[in-house]
Amino acid sequence: MPSRVFWGALAVGSAAFLPYEAVGQTAENEPVSEQAAPSATTPSAGGEPPTGQETEGDVPAVEVIQPQAEPEQPPVQAEREPAPRPRPVSRPAPQPVVTAPEPVAYEPPPEPAFQPIEPEAVLPNLVTQPAPEYYGPPGGLGSFERSVNSAQSPIVPTQGIIPGNLQDFSSAASRVTREKINEQDPLTTNEILSTVPGVAIINDDGMGRHGGISIRGTPARRSRKVLVMEDGRSINQSLWLDPSTHYTPPTERLESVEVLRGTVLTYGPNNNSGVVNFRNLQPFGANESQVSFQTGGVSVEGPGVDNGDASKWHAHTRHSTDDWGIVLSYTGASGQGAWNTERLSYNDFYGAIGWKGENSDFTFSTVYFAQRDQYDESNLEGEDEDPPGQVESLLLNNYKHCKTCFNPASGLNEYNADLWLFQGIYNYYLDQDTTISARAYGQLLKRYRYFNVEGENPLAAETSFNPFIDGDEVFIPEGVMEGRLREYDNFGTELRTELANRPFLFGMAQNLQMGVRYEYNSFTDQNILGQQGRILDGFDTNGLTFFHRKHEANAVSAFVQTDISVNDNLNIVPGARLDHYRITRKTLALPGEDDEEFDECPGGAFGGEECVVIEDFSGNQYTESFDKTHVLPGIAFAYGFGRQDAPMTLGSKSLGPVTMEKPTFANTLYGGYHRGLTMGVLREAAFPPGDEIGNNFQLGVRSTAVKGITFDVAGFHQNIQDYQIKGSTTDVAGNNVYSLINEVHVNGFEAYGRLDTRPYTGWTLNPYLEGSFTLADNKIQDGYNEDGESVAGNYVPEVPREFAYLTVGIESLKGWNASVSWTYRGSFYTDENNTPFGGDPEGENGEVPSVWLLSARANYTIPKTNMAVFVSGQNLTDELYITDREDGVKPGIGRTLMAGARLKW
Structure with missing residues (x-):
């Protein structure tokens, strides 16, 4: 040859x-x-x-x-x-x-x-996303592949709570990626969540620190009925005792934001309607460093009010070698709030370190978050004898954003919090089909809030009397500040296991998941009264205690769930969850339900000055406790049709490209049923509370079958018993009042859609339309108000019936994009009686009208650099509207304009 x-x-x-x-x-x-x-x-x-x-x-x-x-x-x-x-x-x-x-x-x-005609394989949206790159150990590749294509949630917490490819998933879900976040250039996480179907936002402050998340008709106040997580761990203040939220991670250190709606068994409680998970930068990933800065202003209109400024700064770095990886991040922010007296600021430190071997990996992460706000919940209130609608008229026509116009000392009010979070996760991959994931985590939170009682000015006090207790009465002089001191300690440990590709009946295969968790929560709630004329601030604990309770919870949870592959098209996912918990509440001091204001303090107290008297105070100590166990079954399915032949390829830093042979589909019909559990706020509620158990159903379809069009639509129905609501009033100690509604029904649907033109034109420009819409008809089926009158047929308080987010934008391969959005938040009521607008002279009860808000953003990456410059604006028309009626009416955030730059290398 x-x-x-x-x-x-x-x-x-x-x-x-x-x-x-x-x-x-x-x-x-x-x-x-x-x-x-x-x-x-x-x-x-x-x-x-x-x-x-x-x-x-x-x-x-x-x-x-x-x-x-x-x-x-x-x-x-x-x-x-x-x-x-x-x-x-x-x-x-x-x-x-x-x-x-x-x-x-x-x-x-x-x-x-x-x-492809552009570098990205998939145009950015909330459903279809580029295949992720794998940086983990070789032994974990099988687990990672199932976290990308699966009908159920991943087993490893750092992989997220929803699969990377949602087309095979058996429930409703959305993911906002880092690329999508960069396009939006948001100031707060609430801006990110506004784009997600099924979610409604009621903004309470300019930095999005104090909750406001509603999913499928839950009350948005403090996000209390939503399980809010960070890397798979709850960041509700105390999930079993007081599931309010006042913290979410800064947007700059997030990999993505995930929202899981509908059938949820692997996470709970607070899983009737949905779960939010913030995924932080992980130690193993593309090496990168970034610095960014943005600054601007917030319109604060009113008599004698100047516009406020806002700014935010951030730096992070991630570096990994073959076996070790590290992330360090710092974010600081300071900005104007809705009232002229509100100043919102925080400093956030995040760090994570990771190690990986051939068949295992370990990650330890920690957060220190220091929040320092001039903020309180007392807003504009009227008097009982005021004519209807006067308090709303005063806000919209006179005071606007000026809180000092009716409460001159409101600038003294503060909200301070120190939060520590930590979590260690160890994953061991026995083989490509068997994963064991163990973790331990904790949260230490101290949050103290101070405000002036009855709007009186401590700086104007001419005497320095101390409040005192006499028998069953508490005497409070004018010009006193009250402190609400709350501390939360939470610790937990969890073990999860996945046994994948195991045989099932009749030749079918299954991926079996199991988990067990123990969690301990403690919560101390104390109210104090300072000396007349004395300013309480920082973390001051000196004062007269007139309300004091301590709470403890020990909870054991377990779940089992399996993904049964009936054939290439159909997956069925049955399972069950168990929650057993014991809760103890110890009362050390408790005021009554009535207070009186006197022109002159009785008995000559405080030299005959005016004072407030709280009656029926009790210093008797007693302890209450209860145990409960709930078994919560569920089943879901995903049926794919319209097969796509192109295989999905995963990039791997160490293993190279890996092609997944499992077929994918252009359309997925999904649905399911599950029983869920939502924990109530136990601070001032009846003890023991009712069991807020829901029967939850959904049916949806998502599709990419038509070129350039992506949509996801789902209908849902919920039947929930012993539904806890927060009325618009507070007790004499300033604490919220909670009560139960016997039965609530939620009927609604959610829709997301996006139209991209680039697949049709092949241009470097991509004009697009994107939008989401949520309808949640949350009504009382059986319930009574505090007067014993039926409120059946009324709407549940604090639930917007409709929420919409509509965007028109353009993306360019030349490194720039721009978009304009309209946000619609429907009207809602703040009380179970559904008091009409202007029907309550004090302004705490009544309708909050609907509002349309306009926003826009644009960014540009400078050629031959890694620097992007951006501008963004919220409420561009400076709409003056009522955002809520918490202790009176409160205006929404004024026009906010921001500009900034980020440099990444």
């Missing part, structure tokens, strides 16, 4: 045995290159490839062993009968053994048949 023919045949034959990944794939989100990576037969760096001329001398005989190529096989495991569907991992075919005297010429493989 002539040498030229021999070498050519050998090169062609060798290339035929190379795995597809080596010749036909490129890394995700990289342009397709002219030449793929060299194959195993590429000459070494110092080798001289043949030039086409014959070499000197005769070519010696060469023995070429070419075994027959075998089809790709799943990982080696014991044979099963019946055989389950193989795990979706592509394995390379065996390489031929070649003995050659000289290196052979390298011939580039043919280019792939398809080249």
